[in-house]
Amino acid sequence: MAKPHRVYKSSAIVLRQRSLGDTDKIITLYSADYGKIDAVAKGVRRTKSRLAGNVEPLSHGSYMLARGRNLDIITQVQSIETFQPIRDDLSRLSYALYAAELVDRATEEREENFAVYKLLLDTLRRLSTREDIDTVMRYFEMGLLGRLGYRPQLDQCVVKPRPLEDDEAVVWAPALGGVVCSQCRPENVAVTALSKPTIVGLRALQGDNFTEIAQQVSGANVSDELERHLREAIHFALDQDMRSAAFLDAVRRGPGARPVRPPRTGTR
Numbered sequence: 001m002a003k004p005h006r007v008y009k010s011s012a013i014v015l016r017q018r019s020l021g022d023t024d025k026i027i028t029l030y031s032a033d034y035g036k037i038d039a040v041a042k043g044v045r046r047t048k049s050r051l052a053g054n055v056e057p058l059s060h061g062s063y064m065l066a067r068g069r070n071l072d073i074i075t076q077v078q079s080i081e082t083f084q085p086i087r088d089d090l091s092r093l094s095y096a097l098y099a100a101e102l103v104d105r106a107t108e109e110r111e112e113n114f115a116v117y118k119l120l121l122d123t124l125r126r127l128s129t130r131e132d133i134d135t136v137m138r139y140f141e142m143g144l145l146g147r148l149g150y151r152p153q154l155d156q157c158v159v160k161p162r163p164l165e166d167d168e169a170v171v172w173a174p175a176l177g178g179v180v181c182s183q184c185r186p187e188n189v190a191v192t193a194l195s196k197p198t199i200v201g202l203r204a205l206q207g208d209n210f211t212e213i214a215q216q217v218s219g220a221n222v223s224d225e226l227e228r229h230l231r232e233a234i235h236f237a238l239d240q241d242m243r244s245a246a247f248l249d250a251v252r253r254g255p256g257a258r259p260v261r262p263p264r265t266g267t268r
């Protein structure tokens with residue numbers, strides 16, 4: 001006789017779903033206790049399915065799963081939040097789906113990271129209630145980079161680490177993972193000038209208190225710059241080929257140039 005399925009439970013957010021056969025779906029969950037999980041929701045493509053409403057992307061619930069031979073199976077769901085205000089507003093919805101997709105792309109299966117779960121949950125709650133959506137998204141992006149080990153270095157020069165003065169001019173070198181001072185401009189790496197309010201805004205986004213940060217950042221009028229710089233940071237952090245290339249360039253610059261961080265290993 002087959003061994004009984006092991007059953008386990010976790011709070012989780014649905015990142016995405018895709019069809020499996022005629023009646024089932026594969027659901028990608030980001031769970032509080034086990035990180036990212038792919039699991040089967042059986043029968044959810046039938047009209048009468050009770051599970052169906054709780055496996056839509058961005059659903060937050062308590063999921064009961066049974067260990068399966070290949071994929072685990074969702075046996076029961078208790079809904080916690082549906083984030084209805086997000087679903088009712090196409091713009092909020094697109095930001096929320098982008099956040100879910102970024103978490104999906106940036107994480108490996110079954111690598112527990114409660115901080116990522118909490119960040120995504122807080123972001124969905126803010127997207128449901130707040131008007132300063134740009135700041136919500138920038139805080140999410142900066143937070144995700146930090147929680148995955150790619151926190152941009154903004155208080156020290158990334159080439160020769162030394163503390164920077166508050167008003168010292170720096171350039172942004174996303175391929176190197178942070179800012180570079182005027183004394184050691186790298187030759188083979190793309191850099192962008194950073195205005196004072198932009199570097200202040202980027203540094204503020206690394207803080208912990210969202211309410212304070214929102215006041216600081218939204219008044220600064222640099223949301224386009226912050227968006228562009230964080231997109232670049234994400235691009236280099238998540239794209240392995242680009243990271244490898246930047247790493248090689250940093251090494252090629254020779255002695256004295258500190259290779260910032262080795263490329264990520266493992267599959268994505």
Ligand SMILES: [Zn+2]
Nearest residue numbers: 157160181184
């Ligand atoms: Zn320097």
